[in-house]
Amino acid sequence: MLKQSQLVERFLGRLDPEGMNAPLRLQFAAASRAVAVWRDQQARLDESCDQLVFLVSGSTKLVAHASQDREQVVAFHFEDDLVCVPARVRHAYKLVALRDANLVAMPYDKVIELGGRSPAILATLLQATRASLARCREKSIVLGRKAAPERVASLLVSMAGRVGNTDGKTVVLQLPMSRRDMADSLGITIETVSRQLTLLRERGMIETVGRSQIRILDLHALTQGAGFMTGAG
């Protein structure tokens, strides 16, 4: 288990790889808070304002409550990700650990206040936010205009790019999320996820080992099945 100070150090290094001056380091350290979150547990964050969260280790999901029992997984995060967890406005968001996670949190306003004069810090935040936006837009396309088979294929291709281990011609995914998480991310039910995975299995495009390992046997075909643009269009 890493110490609080080590976690914060990593956070500061991520914000400004060049390294910030000592007084600023102290201010950031004072304003940030390192938290360990166990699997399936929700990070206890201040919901009254946006929070910047740095994921030192583990993996998390950002979940929005769409009233009652409906939940939408807005994003998955992995080691080294910078995440903005929105304050409760129209919907309530929560950050939940998929696997035991270490993270550092800080009110976003405070980050801007302290880092607002540092181009390096702002550039890091802008870069991270642009990446989040790009992924969120891709997700909107999937949720808005794709059928169930394409949705599941999209998730697998996306995960291949983020956490896939290439093993010869195949890609091995050790997915930290359950079928429910996948379903809540893709806007479908767990049954539909399961059925689609079965279809992909029958077609020889994937193999599954246990609940969390998926081996992609034909990434090209899977990418086709995800309905992405291929070459000219």
Add this chain to the structure above:
Amino acid sequence: MLKQSQLVERFLGRLDPEGMNAPLRLQFAAASRAVAVWRDQQARLDESCDQLVFLVSGSTKLVAHASQDREQVVAFHFEDDLVCVPARVRHAYKLVALRDANLVAMPYDKVIELGGRSPAILATLLQATRASLARCREKSIVLGRKAAPERVASLLVSMAGRVGNTDGKTVVLQLPMSRRDMADSLGITIETVSRQLTLLRERGMIETVGRSQIRILDLHALTQGAGFMTGAG
């Protein structure tokens, strides 16, 4: 019709309200391009890299091609918005004018290159990108977990917040987008949009005048119908 130089001036003022120094102004002016785009026309932008677009006047939609004839409207934009139009990667994006628009475009990399040492410019971009991300996430919730009635209500409430004119107790919307645009934004068909608007009309929650004006008679009820969190949850 505004002159090229005036459009660029507005862009620079939006990027850094404090005003940037003369050499930097010249560099930005040289790298940016003012474009007039007529209604229903696509802005001709370089698709090989992300473009930063400033909407001086008019309104636009950011559309993604989800293969063949399926289109997803990723976002709507109004006067003064800063938009990042993504390069063609997994999907092809295009920016289309809903009403005649004047915009200024510049490769995002170039913006970072020139403005990367200016905290004010980076702060503006970060702010705009965070707003886009917040809206995109809200859209993901709508697309992933909401039924047709809630989707249409969500759009109206969202538009009320962005372009609504309060007129006594009611909110008047002069919407620049067609039923098709709404449908492509909400991940449903034009027929379903039409049916839901009819239901809202029958329930006395809205009135419509012509094709583009909608008067919201009961914003509170509409917000309830959108499935947003209300108070404690």
Add this chain to the structure above:
DNA sequence: GCGCTTCATTGATTCAGGTCAATGAATGGG
């Protein structure tokens, strides 16, 4: 290593919204 609990898979049925088709209202050009 065995049983318990949770999670995933599979099957039967239902239903919201898509598709197809026709009618009706707006708007814009001549």
Add this chain to the structure above:
DNA sequence: CCCATTCATTGACCTGAATCAATGAAGCGC
């Protein structure tokens, strides 16, 4: 001002995914 064309609305029917229900497999504690 009128007509033509596009856009919106309404209705009938169909389909893909949700729901309901049951079985089977993994993983965990003892």
